[in-house]
Amino acid sequence: MARHRKPSERDAALAKCPTGISGLDEITEGGLPRGRPTLVCGAAGSGKTLLALEFLVRGITQYQEPGVFLSFEETAEELASNVASLGFHLPALVQQGQLALDYVRVERSEIEETGEYDLEGLFVRLGAAIDGIKAKRVVLDTIEALFAGLPNEAVLRSELRRLFRWLKDKQVTAIITGEQGEGHLTRHGLEEYISDCVIVLDHRVQNQVATRRLRIVKYRGSKHGTNEYPALIDEHGLSVLPISSLGLTYPVSTDRISTGIPRLDAMLGGKGYYRGSSIFVSGTAGTGKTSLATAFLDRVCRQGGRALYCSFEESPAQIIRNMRSIGYDLDKWRKAGRLQFHSARPWLYGLERHLASLHKLAHEFKPLAMALDPITNMMSIGESAEVKAMLTRLIDFLKNQGITSLFTSLTGGGHDLDQSEVGISSLMDTWLIVRMLETNGERNRLLYVLKSRGMAHSNQMREFLLTDGGIQLRDVYVGPGTALTGSARLAQEARDKAGRLAEQVAAARRERELVQEQASLKAQAAALLARVGRIQEELQTSRQQARRRGEAASADQGALARARQAD
Amino acid sequence: MTTTKISPRPLKTAPAKARRTPTTWDLRLYVAGQTPRAIQAFANLTRICEEHLAGKYRIEVIDLLKSPQLAKGDQIVALPTLVRKLPEPVRKIIGDLSNTEKVLVGLDLRPRP
Numbered sequence: 197m198a199r200h201r202k203p204s205e206r207d208a209a210l211a212k213c214p215t216g217i218s219g220l221d222e223i224t225e226g227g228l229p230r231g232r233p234t235l236v237c238g239a240a241g242s243g244k245t246l247l248a249l250e251f252l253v254r255g256i257t258q259y260q261e262p263g264v265f266l267s268f269e270e271t272a273e274e275l276a277s278n279v280a281s282l283g284f285h286l287p288a289l290v291q292q293g294q295l296a297l298d299y300v301r302v303e304r305s306e307i308e309e310t311g312e313y314d315l316e317g318l319f320v321r322l323g324a325a326i327d328g329i330k331a332k333r334v335v336l337d338t339i340e341a342l343f344a345g346l347p348n349e350a351v352l353r354s355e356l357r358r359l360f361r362w363l364k365d366k367q368v369t370a371i372i373t374g375e376q377g378e379g380h381l382t383r384h385g386l387e388e389y390i391s392d393c394v395i396v397l398d399h400r401v402q403n404q405v406a407t408r409r410l411r412i413v414k415y416r417g418s419k420h421g422t423n424e425y426p427a428l429i430d431e432h433g434l435s436v437l438p439i440s441s442l443g444l445t446y447p448v449s450t451d452r453i454s455t456g457i458p459r460l461d462a463m464l465g466g467k468g469y470y471r472g473s474s475i476f477v478s479g480t481a482g483t484g485k486t487s488l489a490t491a492f493l494d495r496v497c498r499q500g501g502r503a504l505y506c507s508f509e510e511s512p513a514q515i516i517r518n519m520r521s522i523g524y525d526l527d528k529w530r531k532a533g534r535l536q537f538h539s540a541r542p543w544l545y546g547l548e549r550h551l552a553s554l555h556k557l558a559h560e561f562k563p564l565a566m567a568l569d570p571i572t573n574m575m576s577i578g579e580s581a582e583v584k585a586m587l588t589r590l591i592d593f594l595k596n597q598g599i600t601s602l603f604t605s606l607t608g609g610g611h612d613l614d615q616s617e618v619g620i621s622s623l624m625d626t627w628l629i630v631r632m633l634e635t636n637g638e639r640n641r642l643l644y645v646l647k648s649r650g651m652a653h654s655n656q657m658r659e660f661l662l663t664d665g666g667i668q669l670r671d672v673y674v675g676p677g678t679a680l681t682g683s684a685r686l687a688q689e690a691r692d693k694a695g696r697l698a699e700q701v702a703a704a705r706r707e708r709e710l711v712q713e714q715a716s717l718k719a720q721a722a723a724l725l726a727r728v729g730r731i732q733e734e735l736q737t738s739r740q741q742a743r744r745r746g747e748a749a750s751a752d753q754g755a756l757a758r759a760r761q762a763d
Numbered sequence: 764m765t766t767t768k769i770s771p772r773p774l775k776t777a778p779a780k781a782r783r784t785p786t787t788w789d790l791r792l793y794v795a796g797q798t799p800r801a802i803q804a805f806a807n808l809t810r811i812c813e814e815h816l817a818g819k820y821r822i823e824v825i826d827l828l829k830s831p832q833l834a835k836g837d838q839i840v841a842l843p844t845l846v847r848k849l850p851e852p853v854r855k856i857i858g859d860l861s862n863t864e865k866v867l868v869g870l871d872l873r874p875r876p
Binding site for chain 2: 307308310313314315316320321323324345
């Protein structure tokens with residue numbers, strides 16, 4: 197049953213008319229309701245006319261649908277010159293018979309009302325224009341001007357109702373613009389007549405920074421994004437940024453990308469960052485965050501990739517000069533077209549505009565890696581929640597594009613280093629902390645990896661040196677109960693060395709003494725042995741003499757007895 | 764051109780009045796088709812002109828159904844619309860011209876109340 201029903205439901209679903217305006221078709225899921233009027237309302241300067249005109253121009257250039265623009269406020273010439281800077285060349289489109297511009301001027305002071313009338317004149321003009329170029333799209337901007345020009349509101353209202361009905365019968369997709377009113381969407385309640393689709397544009401100033409927003413209040417018979425979407429007008433027209441609609445579905449890569457510092461690669465599992473991940477470098481002033489970013493981008497360029505450096509504090513020239521002093525020649529990469537700088541003060545425009553310009557840069561330049569230095573400056577132009585939302589959207593976008601991004605964050609003195617100010621650390625895959633260690637009247641930089649998702653990483657602190665030949669990481673001196681850096685480390689190392697030398701000398705002396713003692717003892721032993729030999733000899737000699745003496749004595753007694761013969 | 768030119772009577776010269784209104788009254792009535800309202804407006808207009816501008820006016824009836832492009836020139840929105848092209852300044856009077864007082868005021872034939 198359900199299977200049978202589905203196709204018919206799809207057939208009955210509202211046909212959509214794509215606007216061609218970037219982002220708008222995404223949040224309307226296909227465009228404006230085809231063959232029906234859409235109300236676009238907003239305060240003065242919110243971009244209603246531009247949206248409407250872009251709808252027509254893109255309809256002509258992208259969808260081969262001719263359009264009629266009926267203006268109640270600006271002449272055709274004014275309109276053409278207003279949008280010429282956006283690359284819309286209206287006179288050419290008019291000449292090609294694709295666009296009809298008609299300026300309707302109703303001047304109250306010139307008009308006297310005498311009896312019954314209707315707005316058939318408007319119908320005739322619009323009908324002639326539509327039929328003349330076989331228009332599929334119509335814009336009435338701003339039809340409310342009629343309320344100022346014509347005194348009889350009752351006639352006007354019934355005629356407007358008839359007009360919108362008539363537009364539907366003509367099967368043209370129309371945009372009707374209306375000024376924002378108090379308590380109503382439009383000043384004269386046009387929303388009563390146009391109920392198929394209502395879009396509200398807003399231009400708000402917060403903290404002295406203006407931000408455009410677009411919201412679809414109503415879209416009968418269709419799903420649509422309901423949020424307020426940031427919108428902006430730039431040299432390519434209007435764009436809406438439906439980034440918050442993105443889900444957490446970005447692809448992930450297991451490719452690794454070098455940090456540009458061999459020892460840091462080693463600290464990150466030996467291979468560096470993950471490609472497409474987001475890296476957060478936080479630290480107090482002067483700890484070398486920019487240098488870390490530079491080392492990374494330099495490495496990317498060196499390997500033939502493209503890199504984008506977004507600086508919110510320093511000019512490109514200044515960064516190039518400063519980084520040259522530690523051995524990174526960024527100018528070379530810039531000239532080779534591998535490195536692009538984007539320097540803008542945060543205050544220059546609102547967060548959305550920043551976001552959009554980053555989007556655009558990323559789309560156009562297609563970098564492999566991108567550094568934003570520092571993002572904390574953004575705090576100055578928006579509320580914490582807004583900044584976080586913006587960065588979330590940016591990170592989502594960059595991850596979707598597979599762009600490895602490095603964000604630096606300045607931690608104020610007295611703040612906890614582990615607590616990043618914008619609370620975005622949870623969005624980051626790798627977090628490096630650089631900090632100053634003040635000892636012995638000097639300051640030394642320390643670097644450590646606070647976290648790095650999905651890879652083995654070192655838990656060691658490293659001393660972080662900025663040398664003529666780039667960034668170097670050194671082991672810190674880890675002694676009993678202390679970690680030493682800088683000259684203290686060097687002094688300790690020298691002391692250690694001296695100690696070791698003294699030990700060696702002492703050991704050699706002791707060895708020599710022992711050898712000597714051994715030799716002398718051996719000599720003494722030899723002398724004693726010689727004495728033992730002599731004593732032995734003496735002993736034998738004396739024993740022989742004694743025996744001989746005994747023999748001689750007995751011989752003498754015998755001779756004596758013989759001599760006496762007496763017995 | 765499908766406009767109809769109607770000059771019911773030959774123009775008369777009236778030197779004293781001519782100084783005040785040196786040119787002919789050139790009037791255009793815009794309508795869309797032969798609607799009752801259009802016929803009514805034309806009838807009212809000729810009556811008023813005969814009474815107040817006898818002999819020095821010219822009425823041109825423009826049917827926008829036949830020549831819609833003419834609506835642009837005089838900025839026609841409401842119908843019927845009477846446009847006083849001459850004497851200058853241009854005046855526009857909308858409606859079926861049934862309120863004679865207002866038509867006279869609109870044509871500057873009577874001071875504003």
